[in-house]
Amino acid sequence: MKKVDHIGIAIKDLNNALPYYIETLGLKLLGIEEVKSQKVKVAFIDAGNCKIELLEPIGEDGAIAKFLEKRGEGIHHIAFGVSDIRTRMQELKEKGVQMLQDEPKPGAGGAQVAFMHPKSSFGVLYELCDKGDKPNGHL
Ligand code: CMX
Numbered sequence: 612m613k614k615v616d617h618i619g620i621a622i623k624d625l626n627n628a629l630p631y632y633i634e635t636l637g638l639k640l641l642g643i644e645e646v647k648s649q650k651v652k653v654a655f656i657d658a659g660n661c662k663i664e665l666l667e668p669i670g671e672d673g674a675i676a677k678f679l680e681k682r683g684e685g686i687h688h689i690a691f692g693v694s695d696i697r698t699r700m701q702e703l704k705e706k707g708v709q710m711l712q713d714e715p716k717p718g719a720g721g722a723q724v725a726f727m728h729p730k731s732s733f734g735v736l737y738e739l740c741d742k743g744d745k746p747n748g749h750l
Contacts, residue, residue, distance in 0.1 A: 612693060612699075613693060614660075614691070614692050615661050615690065616691060616692035616742075617661060617662035617664045617690045617740070618658075618663055618688075618689055618690070619664045619666055619686070619687045619688040619690065620663060620666065620684070621666050621668075621678050621684055621685060621686075622666065623668075623679060625643070625652060625654055625665055625667045629654060629665070632663065633656075638656045638663070639656065639657040640654060641657050642720075643655075645669065646717075646718060646719045647669070648718075649673065649674065650668060650669045650670055650672070650673025650674070650675065650676070651666045651675050652666075652667045652668075653666050653719050654667075655719070664690070664719070666687060675687065688726070688738050689736075689738070690737070690738035690739070691739055691740065692740055693739045693740065693741050694741060695741070696715045696723050696724075696741035697715065699739055699741075700725050700739065703727065707731070708727050708731050708732070709727065709728040709730065710726070710728070711726040711727065711728055712725055712726070718738075718740060721742075721745060722740050722741060722743070723740075723743070724740050724741070725739045726739075
């Protein structure tokens with residue numbers, strides 16, 4: 612793992628939460644994007660050496676919608692920046708980590724992403740995030 616790239620936070624309504632991050636905390640909004648494959652609308656916020664990803668559900672049946680229903684708003688996942696995501700996934704599988712998918716999926720900003728089951732990561736949902744040749748993009 613190279614570093615923590617971002618922390619994902621589930622929220623009900625981006626428009627409601629953004630003023631808190633931008634105006635109250637004084638952080639910078641980097642971009643907003645819909646990630647249809649994950650059924651979310653995300654806002655990335657610059658928090659210095661790490662980003663914050665606010666995740667608002669699109670529809671009622673995605674992972675974030677379900678999380679909000681069961682647990683309410685709050686920290687949803689921690690994403691490690693990695694390179695060569697397929698190799699990292701294979702290495703983790705060989706070490707007994709349960710990956711939530713066999714193949715990486717498209718995430719925000721054109722990144723390739725994969726998740727580890729919280730049951731095999733001591734209660735934390737970790738994401739691997741491979742930005743390929745766009746390491747300085749907003750994601
Ligand atoms: N962090 C920690 N634990 C979590 C969790 C989370 N975010 N989400 C669920 N869990 C736990 C639950 O508490 C539950 O534990 P218990 O069995 O002890 O109650 C267990 O995992 C199963 O949870 P569930 O509510 O029954 O939910 P599902 O099994 O349907 O799904 C998960 C959970 C993690 C497998 C699913 O959300 C998933 O596949 N996530 C990966 C994709 C994703 O999260 N996408 C949204 C982000 C997209 C983006 O960043 O762009």
